[in-house]
Amino acid sequence: MRVYEVMFIVAPNTEADVIDSLVTQLSDVATHQGARVTNVHRMGLRRLAYPIQKFNEAHYIVLTIEGSGAEIAEIERRMRVVDAIIRYLTIRIDEDLKRADKLKKQRVARAAASGGHARSRRGASSGGNAPYVESNDDEEDE
Amino acid sequence: MSSDQRRDDKGQGNRRFVRVRKSCKFCSDKVDYIDYKDTKTIGSYVPERGKILPRRISGTCSPHQRMLAEAIKRARNAALLPFATD
Structure with missing residues (x-):
């Protein structure tokens, strides 16, 4: 298709x-x-x-x-x-859309990984990281 | 006062250019696909003459510059952007 x-x-x-x-x-x-x-x-x-x-x-x-x-x-x-x-x-x-989708997935994965990393390092203070990533996603969809 | 003087001395002695690092606008906006119909965005990378703004001036990263060039070329064919203007 x-x-x-x-x-x-x-x-x-x-x-x-x-x-x-x-x-x-x-x-x-x-x-x-x-x-x-x-x-x-x-x-x-x-x-x-x-x-x-x-x-x-x-x-x-x-x-x-x-x-x-x-x-x-x-x-x-x-x-x-x-x-x-x-x-x-x-x-x-x-193909362009597929690539865009891939890039977006990579970015989300990277954000999630770095967010998790920061949480393990800094503990409770970086609890605000996860909502930040999600709000980013919402912007993308609009 | 003393700090001002020190700054003056520095300026007269060895003048140093602090180059501000240019950043890719598409990366900071997290753009994955540049649409050729979006003339508002693309148009800012096409100066008066109608040429594509080079990377060294705009600071656009390589993948985004490639997408941008493609989009500008498509927009030209659709008469959304000029090929060249005198």
Whole structure:
């Protein structure tokens, strides 16, 4: 199972319902091929850092897709055909997320180890260490 | 008063630069993944000209600089950040 982030940029003169239909259309393509659209993130109308096709702003939409990878080719082909989509970018994020997860686990383990070490050395005074680690975790999740 | 004088003497004699150790902001914030859509964070590592701020200036650690570079390059393709500005 691979996780992809498909970002596509829609021309600013496109109407809202056309954008909605594009989103559903592309999601349908993915689901038809057995993939799952886990998240649709509309970043809204944003200024472009440089003009694309003489547009200075555009709508940004990000789809998070879980699938085999075969559906990405079809989605990209569809996006290439639609004139309203002026740019698209697909990235695979499952490996990055896995690595991030690993790093986080390592950090938590290290914090726990050093907390335990400090407790054994300093005794009761470092009792405040464990809650500190936990509060850190909460921040990460937000 | 006497302590002030001593400091002055030191300043005139052998001037020493105390370099403040730069630290990786991503490490202190415990960032594991740098998202290319997060232009607020990434943008601070892209100066006026649009180039990627080098490690020796920002103090970013090697793994995070690699992630950052990747994120900036992706953001450029998505027109979230400029390729170059004059």
